[in-house]
Amino acid sequence: MNKPLLLSWLTAIIAVIGSLYFSEVMHYVPCTFCWYQRILMYPLAVFLGVAFYHQDSRIARYVLPLSVLGIFVSGYHIALQKIPALQEFEVCTSGVPCSQDYINWLGFITIPMLAFTAFVIITVSMIVMSRKG
Incomplete structure (x- = not known):
């Protein structure tokens, strides 16, 4: 069994379920950057699931x-939320502002931080896996 591949797949599944929970159960409307992060994460759950099944x-x-781009998008989104000076350059001009914090656990855990963490776990797992094989 390929443990880095399994870890990546489980991380992607948890990220997808978490994003769906926030939008469908908690009724948090995703901002533009949240959509970009979803666009990058959702296919990863499928790709990694198929790869785990075939042990590829x-x-x-x-x-x-996808995961490295996700790190950059979610990293910028975190900076947009936490650095007030960046809010002047916000690209979200309609709907929910990208600088809005729906959650702020322990003063730093936000939805983009959760996505960032998932993308980092997937990226590191893929690097470890590719160096082994």
Whole structure:
């Protein structure tokens, strides 16, 4: 069994379920950057699931571009929420502002921080897996 692949897949599934929980159960309307993060995460749950089923460690070459881009998008989103000066350059001009914190657990855990953490776990797992194989 490929543990980094399993960890990546479970992380992606938890991220997808979490984002659906926030929007469908808690009724938090996703902002533009939240949608970008979903666009990058949702396919990862499918790709990694198929790769885990087939034990295909070559999936890293397809997953890494999405997960690394996800790190940058969610990292910028975190900065937008936590650095007031960046809010002047906010791209969310209609709907929910990207700088809005729906959750703020312990003063730093926000929805983009959760996405960032998931993307980092997936990225590191893929790097570890590709170096083993």
